[in-house]
Amino acid sequence: MxxxxxxxxxxxxxxxxxxxxxxxxxxxxxxxxxxxxxxxxxxxxxxxxxxxxxxxxxxxxxxxxxxxxxxxxxxxxxxxxxxxxxxxxxxxxxxxxxxxxxxxxxxxxxxxxxxxxxxxxxxxxxxxxxxxxxxxxxxxxxxxxxxxxxxxxxxxxxxxxxxxxxxxxxxxxxxxxxxxxxxxxxxxxGVPVGASRESEFFPFSEGFSDCVSLISFLSFDSAVDRLLRRTKGDLLLYNELNRFAETSPETQIRLATNFRRMSEVTRDPHDRALPFVGAVFDTIVELYHRNLVANGSAERRLLDVDLRHLTLNEFDRFRELTAQSFRTKPLYFQLALEKARDDVGRALAISLKKLDARTLTFNQAAGSILDAADGAVAEAFRASFAWREISY
Ligand SMILES: [Zn+2]
Missing domain, CATH: 3.10.170.10 (Elastase; domain 1)
Structure with missing residues (x-):
């Protein structure tokens, strides 16, 4: 001593x-x-x-x-x-x-x-x-x-x-x-020298870099704390999140909360990146939900409903329950978000091992991410990519 x-x-x-x-x-x-x-x-x-x-x-x-x-x-x-x-x-x-x-x-x-x-x-x-x-x-x-x-x-x-x-x-x-x-x-x-015409390297690298930015931002305890306090833990609700995101001061979150699908985007790299960024963010939110249910901070029912189609009453009820739960145990909300962040970050990083800049497509990237993720993480990614029309 x-x-x-x-x-x-x-x-x-x-x-x-x-x-x-x-x-x-x-x-x-x-x-x-x-x-x-x-x-x-x-x-x-x-x-x-x-x-x-x-x-x-x-x-x-x-x-x-x-x-x-x-x-x-x-x-x-x-x-x-x-x-x-x-x-x-x-x-x-x-x-x-x-x-x-x-x-x-x-x-x-x-x-x-x-x-x-x-x-x-x-x-x-x-x-x-x-x-x-x-x-x-x-x-x-x-x-x-x-x-x-x-x-x-x-x-x-x-x-x-x-x-x-x-x-x-x-x-x-x-x-x-x-x-x-x-x-x-x-x-x-690598660099996309001699890339094929089908290569989506540039939109992918814009999207992936936005995810690097978002996940790195969430590495600050202070940022996670502010985000959860301002939303009262309510990353739980797509509708609310999206409404919140439009006025969100955090740039990465404004970008990540979009509803674009691959059939709706142009060839412009930043536009074409949006479904991928959205899918990654949806996955973080989905895993955050699962972690909250698992640590007893949210109702199991949260995982069964389609949050994109909630009635206003259901929506208000979830918001109220979440706010109450967050007031009682903010620590569990932080832990739930941090675990979701790291599970997604790790899958994204490891997925790079299998990718080649010259032939890269979003579909390949999604496949590689699914291979890199396990269990519930892969399942959440799969659903998010499917909704965005990124097939694997
Ligand atoms: Zn860039």
Missing amino acids: DLHPHVMTASTEAGTGTRFWIFPQPPFIPGYEQPDRVWLSILPNEIFPGPSDARMYVADPLYSKQPYGYSRLPPFNGISRPPVHAGPDGHFDSLDPLSRPYLGVHAYACIHRVLEIWQSYLGHRVQWFFDATFPRLEIIPLVEWDNAQAGYGFLELGRSDVGGTPRPYALNFDAIAHEVGHLIIFSEI
Whole structure:
């Protein structure tokens, strides 16, 4: 037994990871003004000023930089802003998360966070698909562009302009997680060079990256807590969820709660991705229901009714019961959602092992997800894909 724990603190803490600030949603979204203090697995002595490490580094241009393109690739060779140093304790949470220098630190922390989550699901380290040319990912926290992109050796973030106020995507966890999603897909299943005409690689990678974003967002305890409190646990009801989603401040949830089927979408990659994203979200909700029933927080009847066709009375009754149950045992609602999130995340990640970028279709992707999932998880996916007209 250690009688002097305070003496041990510095050295033992240094061995457990490094602290950063992350905004789970951009700080201008009501309810998300405060960042979360998160631990990343990377150790303080593995991080150098920048921040930079063996896998990635921040290059923050002093003057405005145009986005990378076919003829322009890393490394950035213009004048950079000074690299950001950790605080005296080796951590980054003593710095002001809203200061200009922190933009790069925030992007760096978000990328690590998303990688940690998906490497957990994958069961291995993501090996950059560009590592034959560039050993490290270059992170550009601010470019002159209203967009964000990840490509061969880089991830760069622009900004949107809302009423004259710039909103940098470097503070937008959704946008960053989505781009990391693209990097994970390329790294796991390759690039679609010489893809067949039937290949749905581009819509799939948009949809999958949105799922990476949604599931990564749900990895914040604070986000799960806020979501459940605002809905009183009522992810239970499609109708309510959809109504709630239209005004939801969380971008990923707005995207994911749609009712599009494959026969209704165009060839546009973002539009064509919607049924897949919707199917994944429906599966999370369905598994959340099952987990709630299993832990005694919801009636068994919930699983038997078609929630898309509830009468208004039934709908109100379910909502009231759910709210009551949530007030009594919010912990079980959290656990139910977290388990659903991880079961779906793991199936998505493992499904990549069997996919090939050159020939990929949504039907193949669905088949691979079903193979990767077991029991009730596969069953929930099967029903969701069927409703979306994604056959396997
Ligand atoms: Zn994208």
